[in-house]
Amino acid sequence: xxxxxxxxxxxxxxxxxxxxxxxxxxxxxxxxxxxxxxxxxxxxxxxxxxxxxxxxxxxxxxxxxxxxxxxxxxxxxxxxxxxxxxxxxxxxxxxxxxxxxxxxxxxxxxxxxxxxxxxxxxxxxxxxxxxxxxxxxxxxxxxxxxxxxxxxxxxxxxxxxxxxxxxxxxxxxxxxxxxxxxxxxxxxxxxxxxxxxxxxxxxxxxxxxxxxxxxxxxxxxxxxxxxxxxxxxxxxxxxxxxxxxxxxxxxxxxxxxxxxxxxxxxxxxxxxxxxxxxxxxxxxxxxxxxxxxxxxxxxxxxxxxxxxxxxxxxxxxxxxxxxxxxxxxxxxxxxxxxxxxxxxxxxxxxxxxxxxxxxxxxxxxxxxxxxxxxxxxxxxxxxxxxxxxxxxxxxxxxxxxxxxxxxxxxxxxxxxxxxxxxxxxxxxxxxxxxxxxxxx
Amino acid sequence: xxxxxxxxxxxxxxxxxxxxxxxxxxxxxxxxxxxxxxxxxxxxxxxxxxxxxxxxxxxxxxxxxxxxxxxxxxxxxxxxxxxxxxxxxxxxxxxxxxxxxxxxxxxxxxxxxxxxxxxxxxxxxxxxxxxxxxxxxxxxxxxxxxxxxxxxxxxxxxxxxxxxxxxxxxxxxxxxxxxxxxxxxxxxxxxxxxxxxxxxxxxxxxxxxxxxxxxxxxxxxxxxxxxxxxxxxxxxxxxx
Ligand SMILES: Nc1ncnc2c1ncn2[C@@H]1O[C@H](COP(=O)(O)OP(=O)(O)OP(=O)(O)O)[C@@H](O)[C@H]1O
Ligand SMILES: [Mg+2]
Numbered sequence: 037x038x039x040x041x042x043x044x045x046x047x048x049x050x051x052x053x054x055x056x057x058x059x060x061x062x063x064x065x066x067x068x069x070x071x072x073x074x075x076x077x078x079x080x081x082x083x084x085x086x087x088x089x090x091x092x093x094x095x096x097x098x099x100x101x102x103x104x105x106x107x108x109x110x111x112x113x114x115x116x117x118x119x120x121x122x123x124x125x126x127x128x129x130x131x132x133x134x135x136x137x138x139x140x141x142x143x144x145x146x147x148x149x150x151x152x153x154x155x156x157x158x159x160x161x162x163x164x165x166x167x168x169x170x171x172x173x174x175x176x177x178x179x180x181x182x183x184x185x186x187x188x189x190x191x192x193x194x195x196x197x198x199x200x201x202x203x204x205x206x207x208x209x210x211x212x213x214x215x216x217x218x219x220x221x222x223x224x225x226x227x228x229x230x231x232x233x234x235x236x237x238x239x240x241x242x243x244x245x246x247x248x249x250x251x252x253x254x255x256x257x258x259x260x261x262x263x264x265x266x267x268x269x270x271x272x273x274x275x276x277x278x279x280x281x282x283x284x285x286x287x288x289x290x291x292x293x294x295x296x297x298x299x300x301x302x303x304x305x306x307x308x309x310x311x312x313x314x315x316x317x318x319x320x321x322x323x324x325x326x327x328x329x330x331x332x333x334x335x336x337x338x339x340x341x342x343x344x345x346x347x348x349x350x351x352x353x354x355x356x357x358x359x360x361x362x363x364x365x366x367x368x369x370x371x372x373x374x375x376x377x378x379x380x381x382x383x384x385x386x387x388x389x390x391x392x393x394x395x396x397x398x399x400x401x402x403x404x405x406x407x408x409x410x411x412x413x414x415x416x417x418x419x420x421x422x423x424x425x426x427x428x429x430x431x432x433x434x435x436x437x438x439x440x441x442x443x444x445x446x447x448x449x450x451x452x453x454x455x456x457x458x459x460x461x462x463x464x465x466x467x468x469x470x471x472x473x474x475x476x
Numbered sequence: 477x478x479x480x481x482x483x484x485x486x487x488x489x490x491x492x493x494x495x496x497x498x499x500x501x502x503x504x505x506x507x508x509x510x511x512x513x514x515x516x517x518x519x520x521x522x523x524x525x526x527x528x529x530x531x532x533x534x535x536x537x538x539x540x541x542x543x544x545x546x547x548x549x550x551x552x553x554x555x556x557x558x559x560x561x562x563x564x565x566x567x568x569x570x571x572x573x574x575x576x577x578x579x580x581x582x583x584x585x586x587x588x589x590x591x592x593x594x595x596x597x598x599x600x601x602x603x604x605x606x607x608x609x610x611x612x613x614x615x616x617x618x619x620x621x622x623x624x625x626x627x628x629x630x631x632x633x634x635x636x637x638x639x640x641x642x643x644x645x646x647x648x649x650x651x652x653x654x655x656x657x658x659x660x661x662x663x664x665x666x667x668x669x670x671x672x673x674x675x676x677x678x679x680x681x682x683x684x685x686x687x688x689x690x691x692x693x694x695x696x697x698x699x700x701x702x703x704x705x706x707x708x709x710x711x712x713x714x715x716x
Contacts, residue, residue: 040584040587040588044573044575044576047575047576048575051574051575367569367571368571368573368574370532370571371565371567371571371573372573373532373556374530374532374559374565375559375560375565375584375585375588375634376556376557376559376560376561376585376588376589376638377556377588378553378556379552379553379556381588467532467533468532468533469527469532469533472527472532472567472571473523
């Protein structure tokens with residue numbers, strides 16, 4: 037055939053420029069929307085993980101747990117020397133290690149009250165905090181043992197200024213009610229990556245208030261150089277700790293055939309199982325946000341539905357257009373048949389046109405989506421937006437998995453070919469004499 | 477040896493509940509190199525007969541033999557191949573492919589099927605044809621940039637490009653003014669002499685009929701005259 041059929045098909049498309057443009061444009065629009073969703077979903081997990089790891093000051097965590105005689109579970113690491121020696125053994129490298137204890141507390145100041153999670157860490161020495169948290173008022177120099185750092189938003193809701201005394205009420209690890217006073221040392225800028233939700237107190241002070249001894253704390257977080265290093269780091273740390281005979285919760289105890297993630301299984305084991313002494317769990321930020329992956333699956337599913345719905349509509353348009361085109365070109369079809377073009381070549385002429393239209397439209401759609409993404413990612417939403425968790429430094433970010441894009445193009449090509457198939461077949465079936473007579 | 481033989485061919489079209497007997501049983505033969513006019517009033521069956529000879533329509537009864545080959549049992553694919561190999565077509569309204577230019581329109585049939593010609597040979601042949609039909613300066617023009625007469629010249633070149641034994645032309649001059657029409661017939665006649673291609677054309681025009689060396693005249697689906705002229709060897713008169 038020496039490519040004469042595709043050549044004519046391509047030229048036929050430019051014959052009715054407006055029509056081709058509208059159909060191709062409809063395909064491009066659909067693909068653009070779907071690619072945007074895919075791009076958003078593609079970057080979603082990484083953004084959420086990265087932001088979570090800043091909030092939680094770590095990519096990999098080790099948590100200690102104990103069961104009291106009454107069956108109550110305590111979160112505590114009594115002696116971290118074994119963890120650090122396991123770490124040294126495995127030769128693992130990290131940027132910061134942060135020891136934390138957390139307690140849920142009510143803060144009171146002059147008749148105002150607010151519920152907050154207080155994160156206790158070593159305020160005097162924690163480098164990570166000093167690097168990431170920007171202070172609006174107060175300074176790191178005024179940090180004392182009873183200091184608290186609040187975000188602008190919380191400080192203004194409590195109406196407090198540096199130097200004010202705030203009272204907190206909370207429960208100790210054994211479940212007794214307790215109160216403690218804090219001095220507001222500094223107010224942090226809301227727009228820092230840590231966001232406006234965090235309240236920091238000194239680890240030693242809060243430990244004492246909730247009934248932990250000095251040197252004890254709840255969780256140890258490791259900030260790594262790269263999020264991607266989290267899983268291998270956790271795996272090697274786990275092996276190393278297990279090798280030293282440390283009692284650990286199973287990391288990969290996902291139950292077959294259930295929606296339970298390994299992390300959820302580990303959490304359940306902590307609730308339901310009984311053990312003696314300290315038992316440790318090792319987990320990564322990925323484990324925590326693994327449920328967010330279901331959102332990605334949902335987004336990708338939604339994009340597929342949108343793709344199919346949009347293209348059901350586009351297909352009707354293509355089907356109608358090709359039926360019309362068949363009548364418009366009836367004389368050409370008759371002529372070609374008389375000159376020796378076979379039925380299947382007439383069919384492939386139409387299918388070629390449909391395919392070029394689909395691919396042209398789909399590729400422009402992807403290009404448009406990429407342009408839209410780079411424009412959208414220029415917008416600075418700031419850190420105050422509640423949506424900052426799904427963003428990258430306050431900007432939308434996108435990643436389109438290449439296979440996904442190819443998949444979309446293939447789907448469109450198949451659907452378009454399907455829509456053009458019956459008109460193409462009808463055109464091919466027409467008797468040449470009939471086609472030539474019909475046209476005048 | 478006849479290049480075409482039509483044996484007792486009938487064609488009936490269903491038209492709603494009734495049937496139209498467009499061709500009611502005709503037989504004739506055509507010799508290689510003939511320049512034949514199929515004449516007759518409107519509705520007499522000229523187009524119907526040409527379509528059946530051209531293998532784009534099938535007789536309801538009877539047989540059409542092309543180069544001694546019966547065609548009634550052939551599949552659509554075989555008929556298409558046979559059309560491509562032995563027949564050329566010229567149409568009343570030119571029927572060029574609008575997206576192809578003059579050169580490409582003429583080349584088109586060569587790109588179909590399994591014709592094996594070298595690129596150089598092909599180019600030389602098409603250029604010769606273009607010169608022959610007098611369109612040397614119009615090679616890259618699209619059909620819509622040409623006059624009717626020029627378009628029909630392209631169509632003639634296209635019909636000849638596969639070197640067919642037979643060229644069929646259903647009222648090739650009907651959409652042209654009379655002097656252009658005469659030029660087109662002259663051109664066909666010239667090629668008929670030079671290449672010994674058999675031309676079969678239908679027409680209303682008495683003046684054009686005179687150029688033919690074999691006239692088949694139809695009326696109401698039957699032959700009323702079948703005559704070879706200019707010292708042609710046979711002269712069958714009509715039985716009615
Ligand atoms: N597809 C068809 N369906 C029904 N009747 C048809 C069909 N094609 C042709 N006819 C009829 O068959 C007869 C012969 O038609 P045909 O087209 O062969 O005549 P013609 O000699 O070519 O006429 P004209 O000079 O007008 O082109 C006419 O009566 C015509 O109406
Ligand atoms: Mg006719």
